Amino acid sequence: MVLVVVMGVSGSGKSTVGSLLAKKLGWKFYDADDYHSDGNKLKMAKGIPLTDQDRIPWLGELHKIIREGLSSENIVLACSALKRVYRDILTNEESTALSQEVKKDEMPPSRPFFVHLDGSMELILQRLEKRKGHFMPSALLQSQFDTLEPLSAPEHFIIINVEKNVLDIVSEIERMLVKSNLEYLQ
Ligand SMILES: Nc1ncnc2c1ncn2[C@@H]1O[C@H](COP(=O)(O)OP(=O)(O)O)[C@@H](O)[C@H]1O
Numbered sequence: 001m002v003l004v005v006v007m008g009v010s011g012s013g014k015s016t017v018g019s020l021l022a023k024k025l026g027w028k029f030y031d032a033d034d035y036h037s038d039g040n041k042l043k044m045a046k047g048i049p050l051t052d053q054d055r056i057p058w059l060g061e062l063h064k065i066i067r068e069g070l071s072s073e074n075i076v077l078a079c080s081a082l083k084r085v086y087r088d089i090l091t092n093e094e095s096t097a098l099s100q101e102v103k104k105d106e107m108p109p110s111r112p113f114f115v116h117l118d119g120s121m122e123l124i125l126q127r128l129e130k131r132k133g134h135f136m137p138s139a140l141l142q143s144q145f146d147t148l149e150p151l152s153a154p155e156h157f158i159i160i161n162v163e164k165n166v167l168d169i170v171s172e173i174e175r176m177l178v179k180s181n182l183e184y185l186q
């Protein structure tokens with residue numbers, strides 16, 4: 001089965017784009033935000049960036065969910081996945097320098113496809129400041145950009161600029177999925 005990870009800084013549109021993409025494809029959608037511990041949420045709400053130690057148990061939990069889900073369903077996951085090592089823990093390709101819990105051979109063989117929602121700090125800040133009812137303060141955006149490590153080979157990925165509207169972004173991802181690997185959409 002197939003895993004698409006929609007990633008990027010807070011406010012880049014992961015939840016919006018990921019959920020619509022999953023709906024259009026008829027795939028299962030998971031939002032990584034739903035799996036943060038109360039401690040992590042409180043920390044972010046106070047304007048304190050998460051550390052590796054805060055994120056690793058969360059990523060390990062997500063890894064387990066994905067691994068189980070992929071045995072029977074195609075998945076779209078919305079997850080910040082800011083650093084390479086975080087992405088490796090999620091998908092278990094290399095890992096586990098930081099996480100002893102995740103074993104290398106646990107993930108079924110399926111190459112994850114990453115979609116980085118990329119945009120300027122100004123644009124994303126504007127969107128975050130308009131967003132209501134979310135624990136993540138816009139003050140953390142700078143640290144999100146500071147932490148972000150761009151995708152690079154051998155990661156399998158596309159980068160999409162979030163100036164476009166949501167429908168266009170989703171259509172572009174669908175086109176890229178077809179182009180990059182037809183068997184993804186069986
Ligand atoms: N391409 C877009 N164009 C305009 N507004 C967008 C776009 N993508 C997301 N938004 C809006 O920006 C805000 C942040 O989006 P969200 O999906 O919550 O981001 P994330 O999950 O990455 O934090 C939301 O209010 C959402 O409606």
Ligand SMILES: O=C(O)[C@H](O)[C@@H](O)[C@H](O)[C@H](O)COP(=O)(O)O
Pocket residue numbers: 008009010011014015032033036044050055080081082136144
């Ligand atoms: O790794 C992190 O620091 C968090 O996952 C962060 O990137 C994420 O943005 C928050 O969970 C807030 O949620 P939103 O992405 O929806 O703002």
